[in-house]
Amino acid sequence: MATGIxxxxxxxxxxxxxxxxxxxxxxxxxxxxxxLERAAPxxxxxxxxxxxxxxxxxxxxxxxxxxxxxxxxxxLSGGTLPLAAPVMVCTSRLREIESIDLRNRRLVAQAxxxxxxxxxxxxxxxxxxxxxxxxxxxxxxxxxxxxxxGGPHTLKYGVTVNHVLGVELVLPSGEVVRLGGAVEDRPGPxxxxxxxxxxxxxxxxxxxxxxxxxxxxxxxTLLAIFDSVDAASEAVSDVIASGIVPAALEMMDRLVLQAxxxxxxxxxxxxxxxxxxxxxxxxxxxLEEQAxxxxxxxxxxxxxxxxxxxxxxxxxxxxxxxxxxxxxxGRLAPNYCTQDGVVPRSRLPEIxxxxxxxxxxxxxxxxxxxxxGDGNIHPVILFDERDxxxxxxxxxxxxxxxxxxVALGGSLSGEHGIGVEKIGQMPLLFSPDxxxxxxxxxxxxxxxxxxxxxxxxxxxxxCVEARAPRRQAAM
Amino acid sequence: xxxxxxxxxxxxxxxxxxxxxxxxREAGPGDLVDGVAPFAVVRxxxxxxxxxxxxxxxxxxxxxVASGLxxxxxxxxxxxxxxxxxxMDRVDRVVEHHAxxxxxxxxxxxxxxxxDERLRRAGQWLxxxxxxxxxxxxxxxxxxxxxxxxxxxxxxxxxxxxxxxTVSGEGVVVRGxxxxxxxxxxxxxxxxxxxxxxxLGVVLAATFKTVPVPPGEGAVEVEVASPREACDLALAxxxxxxxxxxxxxxxxxxxxxxxxxxxxxxxxxxACGLLRARTETEARGHRAVEVEDATALRAxxxxxxxxxxxxILRVSTLPDRTGLALESLARAARDCGVRAPLxxxxxxxxxRAAIADAVAVAPVLRALRARRExxxxxxxxxxxxxxxxxxxxGDADPxxxxxxxxxxxxxxxxxxxxGGILSPGRLPGGV
Numbered sequence: 001m002a003t004g005i006x007x008x009x010x011x012x013x014x015x016x017x018x019x020x021x022x023x024x025x026x027x028x029x030x031x032x033x034x035x036l037e038r039a040a041p042x043x044x045x046x047x048x049x050x051x052x053x054x055x056x057x058x059x060x061x062x063x064x065x066x067x068x069x070x071x072x073x074x075x076l077s078g079g080t081l082p083l084a085a086p087v088m089v090c091t092s093r094l095r096e097i098e099s100i101d102l103r104n105r106r107l108v109a110q111a112x113x114x115x116x117x118x119x120x121x122x123x124x125x126x127x128x129x130x131x132x133x134x135x136x137x138x139x140x141x142x143x144x145x146x147x148x149x150g151g152p153h154t155l156k157y158g159v160t161v162n163h164v165l166g167v168e169l170v171l172p173s174g175e176v177v178r179l180g181g182a183v184e185d186r187p188g189p190x191x192x193x194x195x196x197x198x199x200x201x202x203x204x205x206x207x208x209x210x211x212x213x214x215x216x217x218x219x220x221t222l223l224a225i226f227d228s229v230d231a232a233s234e235a236v237s238d239v240i241a242s243g244i245v246p247a248a249l250e251m252m253d254r255l256v257l258q259a260x261x262x263x264x265x266x267x268x269x270x271x272x273x274x275x276x277x278x279x280x281x282x283x284x285x286x287l288e289e290q291a292x293x294x295x296x297x298x299x300x301x302x303x304x305x306x307x308x309x310x311x312x313x314x315x316x317x318x319x320x321x322x323x324x325x326x327x328x329x330g331r332l333a334p335n336y337c338t339q340d341g342v343v344p345r346s347r348l349p350e351i352x353x354x355x356x357x358x359x360x361x362x363x364x365x366x367x368x369x370x371x372x373g374d375g376n377i378h379p380v381i382l383f384d385e386r387d388x389x390x391x392x393x394x395x396x397x398x399x400x401x402x403x404x405x406v407a408l409g410g411s412l413s414g415e416h417g418i419g420v421e422k423i424g425q426m427p428l429l430f431s432p433d434x435x436x437x438x439x440x441x442x443x444x445x446x447x448x449x450x451x452x453x454x455x456x457x458x459x460x461x462x463c464v465e466a467r468a469p470r471r472q473a474a475m
Numbered sequence: 476x477x478x479x480x481x482x483x484x485x486x487x488x489x490x491x492x493x494x495x496x497x498x499x500r501e502a503g504p505g506d507l508v509d510g511v512a513p514f515a516v517v518r519x520x521x522x523x524x525x526x527x528x529x530x531x532x533x534x535x536x537x538x539x540v541a542s543g544l545x546x547x548x549x550x551x552x553x554x555x556x557x558x559x560x561x562x563m564d565r566v567d568r569v570v571e572h573h574a575x576x577x578x579x580x581x582x583x584x585x586x587x588x589x590x591d592e593r594l595r596r597a598g599q600w601l602x603x604x605x606x607x608x609x610x611x612x613x614x615x616x617x618x619x620x621x622x623x624x625x626x627x628x629x630x631x632x633x634x635x636x637x638x639x640x641t642v643s644g645e646g647v648v649v650r651g652x653x654x655x656x657x658x659x660x661x662x663x664x665x666x667x668x669x670x671x672x673x674x675l676g677v678v679l680a681a682t683f684k685t686v687p688v689p690p691g692e693g694a695v696e697v698e699v700a701s702p703r704e705a706c707d708l709a710l711a712x713x714x715x716x717x718x719x720x721x722x723x724x725x726x727x728x729x730x731x732x733x734x735x736x737x738x739x740x741x742x743x744x745x746a747c748g749l750l751r752a753r754t755e756t757e758a759r760g761h762r763a764v765e766v767e768d769a770t771a772l773r774a775x776x777x778x779x780x781x782x783x784x785x786x787i788l789r790v791s792t793l794p795d796r797t798g799l800a801l802e803s804l805a806r807a808a809r810d811c812g813v814r815a816p817l818x819x820x821x822x823x824x825x826x827r828a829a830i831a832d833a834v835a836v837a838p839v840l841r842a843l844r845a846r847r848e849x850x851x852x853x854x855x856x857x858x859x860x861x862x863x864x865x866x867x868x869g870d871a872d873p874x875x876x877x878x879x880x881x882x883x884x885x886x887x888x889x890x891x892x893x894g895g896i897l898s899p900g901r902l903p904g905g906v
Contacts, residue, residue: 104793148659162634183851185791187874187903193666197659237575243687285747342655346575374657411658437649438662444886
C-alpha cells in the first residue's frame, strides 16, 4: 500500500494529529539516545489509547507492514531505529495511570506514562516505584518494559522485571494478550518475564501492572574519597562482605572527578583517584550502625575523607556530583559516548585497568562512571566527531571494552539493551544454539518478523555497521 | 510393568552404552509419575551425560520427565506419555560461588540444603525457603517455581535467577542470561523456565543472586477470630513494619486463625519490627506473643505444602483477599464434609488448603471454581496424590482455565521442544 493511503487509513483510526508524515517532523524520530545511526521512518503513528494501538497494529498486520515501537526515545542502544520498518508506533500518548491499589501495592499504567509520574502518584502514601533510570523524568513505562531498565537503586531493589507483574501486549498480528496481572504466581511459564526486556521485538506493550514498594523510612548517604579505583573497589567488596546491601553503590574515577571539579567545585582533591557514593536505606533502627560500618570499611581501605549527608539538602549535594557527571564530562571534549557493560563486581579493578589500557592503545580519554555495586560499568569516551580517525578508534575501543567485559565473565549490557548497537557482539555471549532458540521464540510472537525487525538477535539479513559513536548518554 | 518394546530396548541399549550400565535401570513401581510408569530410569553422572540421555530420548521420540529426588513430582497434570525418568540428583556440583559478586552457579541436582551449607560458609544464602530443602533440588526449585515464607520480602525464583543452562527438546544445550547480577543481553530465557515443569528444557545448571544472611530473625504470633480479620491485621502489620515473612495459619480449618509476623535484619531492626508489630496488634485489641525460635517456626510453616494430604489446593489472589480465599477454601471443604487445615502467605496472595480425603478433592475444587467469589483468583490443585490425579479432569482439571496466553505457551513449547518429549501434558492446557 502506498504510504499516502496508509497514512489516511491510520488517520481514520487515531485522528489527524496522530499521524506524522511531514519530512521535517519525521526527523525528530530518526534516532533515540543512540545517535550513531539515523534513519527516519516513513510514518509515525501516535495512538491515544491501548485500543487504538491494537487497531493500528491490526491494520499494519492486514497490510503486512513492519513497525518499530517507541516510547519517549530515550533509549541508548538504538532500539527504536527503524530498520526495514516503515512505520513507527509511538505509545507516548497513552498517558493514563488507570488504577492505583494502595493496599495491594499495585498500579496499572499505560505505556506512555512517564516513569517518575508513577512514584509521584503514590509517594504521598509512602510508596514508590523502584526502578529509577536517570532519564526517569522523560522515559516511559512502555520503554522501561521493553528495555528492562535499571537505575542506581537496582542493587537492592532490582530492575524493571522485578516490578512488573503483568503486561498487556499487542501482538504483531494485532491480537491483544494479557500476560500475568495483579495476581502473582499464575500457573505456567513466566511469559511476563520473557516479554520484559524484549526491546519491542515481540509486540507493543500498552499497559503494565506494576508492583509498588514501601518508601524507605530513612536514608543515609555518604561519599568517600579514595586515592585509587583499586582501593575504592576493595571497599566495595568489603561492604558487601560485611553483609550490608546498600540501596546504591556508585563510583566515579579520576577523569570524571576532575571534570566534575572543573564544572562546579564539589571540593574533590585534585589528586583523588575515585569516589564512592553509598546510600543505605530502610527502617531508621539500625541504619546509623550500618552507616558507621560502611564508613569504617572505607577508612580501612584508605579513604582519606568521608562526607555524610545529615539531611535531604546535603544528600542532594552528594548526589549532585554523580547526577551531573555526564554533563561535566561533556565539557571536556566536543563529543562523548557512553558504553554499558557488566562484569562480576569483584572484577571492577581489572576492567578499569583494561579500559585504561584500551584508552592508551587508542590514544583516547576515557572516564568511568560505575554502578559499582552490581558491576555495571559506564565508560565515557571523549572524542571529536570531526576527526574521522578518532571516531573509528572510539568505536573500536567500545567493542574492545565490551569484549573485555565478556572475557571477565560479564555481559554486553546491564541496562541499555542490545538494540542495533551491540547486536554484532551477541555471538561473544551466546552460542549459535542459544541464538537459534531466541530466534525461534521471537517467531512464536512474531511469525512474520514485523515487530522491530533486526534487533536483539543477529540474523544474516542485515549487517549493522557502526559508523560514528553516539554523542551523549544519560543513565 | 510390561517388558520394554523394541524401541525401548534400543534406547536402553544406547543409554547403557553411552552412559554406562550403572546409570540406567528398568523402572520399578516406585518410579511412577502421577501414576504413569516410565520404562526406564536414567541417572546421569554429570551434565554431559544428562545432555546425551536427552539426545537419545530425542532420537527415539521417547517422552521424559526430569526429576531431582522426586519430592515435588506430584505438582502439575500427569504426563501424557512417559518413557524415561531422568534423575538429575547426581548432577549436583556447586560450580562456583563468588561471594564477593553475590552469585552462585549450581547444577540442577544439588539440594537446597547442600547449597545452603555451602553459601553459609561465606555468610550468604539463597533466600528461598520452600519445603523439604534436603530433598529439593535446584532443578526442581526452578521448574516448579517453589517458594516459602520468605517470598514476602525476597521475591520468588524469577527475582533471583540470573542465568540458566538447559538441554532443549532437541538434545541441544541452550543457555540464557548470565553470571552477573545485572544483565539485559538477549531474551530472558531463564524466566521462561520458571514454573515450566521442565517442559521447555531439562535444567542442567542455574545461576542465582545470593544475599547476606540477616544476622537476626524474630517473630510474633497473634490469634484472631477469623481468616478475614487475620488478613486485615496482617496488612496493618505490614504497613507498620516491612516484614520478612507474613503467614496466616488455621490448623483446624478456621475460623480461629493465627497471624505470624516475621522480621529479619540487624538486631535493632528486628527489635524495632517486633515492637511495632506488638504495638499495632495491641491497638487493635489483640495480644501478640513473641515466638521463641522464629527461624524454626518459619521452616515449619514452609512445610505446609508437603503435609500428609490427598491434595493441596492453592488459591492465588491479591494480598487483601487472602482472608477471603481462606474462608472460601474452608467453606468448600466443610460443604464437602472434609477437614482442611489452612495456610496463607499474605504478601504474595497465596492461600492453601490441605484436603485429607482423596474422594473430596475434585468436589471441593469444583465448588470453589463454581462460586467464583474472587474473579481474579486462580484456583489450582498444587499437589495431589497419584490416587487423586485421575479424578482431576474436566472442570476439576488441576490447573483450571489456562487463560489467554495458552496459544503463546504452546508456541514456546514447540520452539524449544518441537517433538513434545519433555514433560508432555504437565502444564496448563495440556501443554
